[in-house]
Amino acid sequence: MTSEETHDEIMQATYDALCDRGYVGLTMADIADGAGKSKSLLHYHYDTKADLLVSFIEHLLSDFEERIAVTVDAPPEERLLSFVEWFVIDPDEDDRAAFHLALLELRAQGAFNEAFSEQLRASDELLRGTVESILREGIESGAFRDVDVEATAAWIIATVDGARTRQITLRTDWYTDAVCHHLIDVFETWLFVEDNERGGQ
Amino acid sequence: MTSEETHDEIMQATYDALCDRGYVGLTMADIADGAGKSKSLLHYHYDTKADLLVSFIEHLLSDFEERIAVTVDAPPEERLLSFVEWFVIDPDEDDRAAFHLALLELRAQGAFNEAFSEQLRASDELLRGTVESILREGIESGAFRDVDVEATAAWIIATVDGARTRQITLRTDWYTDAVCHHLIDVFETWLFVEDNERGGQ
DNA sequence: TGGTCCTGACTGAACGGTCAGTCAGCGACG
DNA sequence: CGTCGCTGACTGACCGTTCAGTCAGGACCA
Numbered sequence: 057m058t059s060e061e062t063h064d065e066i067m068q069a070t071y072d073a074l075c076d077r078g079y080v081g082l083t084m085a086d087i088a089d090g091a092g093k094s095k096s097l098l099h100y101h102y103d104t105k106a107d108l109l110v111s112f113i114e115h116l117l118s119d120f121e122e123r124i125a126v127t128v129d130a131p132p133e134e135r136l137l138s139f140v141e142w143f144v145i146d147p148d149e150d151d152r153a154a155f156h157l158a159l160l161e162l163r164a165q166g167a168f169n170e171a172f173s174e175q176l177r178a179s180d181e182l183l184r185g186t187v188e189s190i191l192r193e194g195i196e197s198g199a200f201r202d203v204d205v206e207a208t209a210a211w212i213i214a215t216v217d218g219a220r221t222r223q224i225t226l227r228t229d230w231y232t233d234a235v236c237h238h239l240i241d242v243f244e245t246w247l248f249v250e251d252n253e254r255g256g257q
Numbered sequence: 258m259t260s261e262e263t264h265d266e267i268m269q270a271t272y273d274a275l276c277d278r279g280y281v282g283l284t285m286a287d288i289a290d291g292a293g294k295s296k297s298l299l300h301y302h303y304d305t306k307a308d309l310l311v312s313f314i315e316h317l318l319s320d321f322e323e324r325i326a327v328t329v330d331a332p333p334e335e336r337l338l339s340f341v342e343w344f345v346i347d348p349d350e351d352d353r354a355a356f357h358l359a360l361l362e363l364r365a366q367g368a369f370n371e372a373f374s375e376q377l378r379a380s381d382e383l384l385r386g387t388v389e390s391i392l393r394e395g396i397e398s399g400a401f402r403d404v405d406v407e408a409t410a411a412w413i414i415a416t417v418d419g420a421r422t423r424q425i426t427l428r429t430d431w432y433t434d435a436v437c438h439h440l441i442d443v444f445e446t447w448l449f450v451e452d453n454e455r456g457g458q
Numbered sequence: 459t460g461g462t463c464c465t466g467a468c469t470g471a472a473c474g475g476t477c478a479g480t481c482a483g484c485g486a487c488g
Numbered sequence: 489c490g491t492c493g494c495t496g497a498c499t500g501a502c503c504g505t506t507c508a509g510t511c512a513g514g515a516c517c518a
Binding site: 083084085095096099103104105 | 506
């Protein structure tokens, strides 16, 4: 088995272990077992547990990059709404909720680990950049009003992130529902240019 | 020293230890040292580490209850705005940021510990109840429009929580700034009744 | 073709440290 | 004298990390 195949298996095993143990409960033994390999192998490929996890966040990032590259063709209103819907977790997606819970633990650990922190900041920039580019596209095409792109992207992300955080930590869809409806209201009132206005001014 | 004094000291030491170690790094020895007592004493008062932490969250809750009881006299617009400002962390309040980071870890642990989860849900109800009561008061007095109280409280909390989470995990005030400005905009447009409208309809 | 050398992926066992939890006992106070 | 608050020494389990060694296969040479 090549080094790269092994790397992919380890990343997958890390994901699985993170889902059913969380970050706090995550052990090298869990990951090794999940990959059907020995603990020592993990240290053969990554110096420390922290290194492995940094690699894992990198892996997530490139995954995310691939996924957003796919959806660039839709109109901006649709892209923005599907971004919001994608962010929120479906009630029956148990493993995704578990994963984001672990990710939340990981995000909190950034404060104690500079390498984590760096990766997390990179993923934040990617996320913000994505929303900003949707907004810019909408404004350029005349579909959106001329809002402050950076600030608008920031509050949208903060809002959906907060809703998801409360959704997964409190195990209720109450917050995501309220936030989704609210966002749609705000978008329709403040952001989307009505058809009958288009080209008007 | 009475049992209650010791309890308070332990809670304070837990707070301190949580601030500079985080939840993951928190040990019984840290707490004991901070309180100037022995580890065994902690087990004398609380059966397990988890029990101690449940006690700690209870302690936070009653603290929060006392604090909000103070501010009930201000007008609803002011109460709402000061709630938002209070939620957000000042850039130079390092220890408060550290504490909320630890609290974030603790919130994520709710998924693995039913007793934590219960306490956290209680604190969520308290928070939601507080915002809802501000909204209800505003609507009754005619200062606020007749919005859906539960849903509005939910999205406000999700928004400020998300902003604070990103603020403390990414160590940037970018999100909280954007969210504060946005919230003030939304409040003034959708929630607050203008003076010249008052009594009008 | 077959033998030698080397390397990269991988393992099992052990080590060292950490940490929650235990337990026997001690001083002080009512 | 009992019990309440408290301690220090200790234990068992766990977990990241290390290390000596195995094994398959590829390169190179005779």
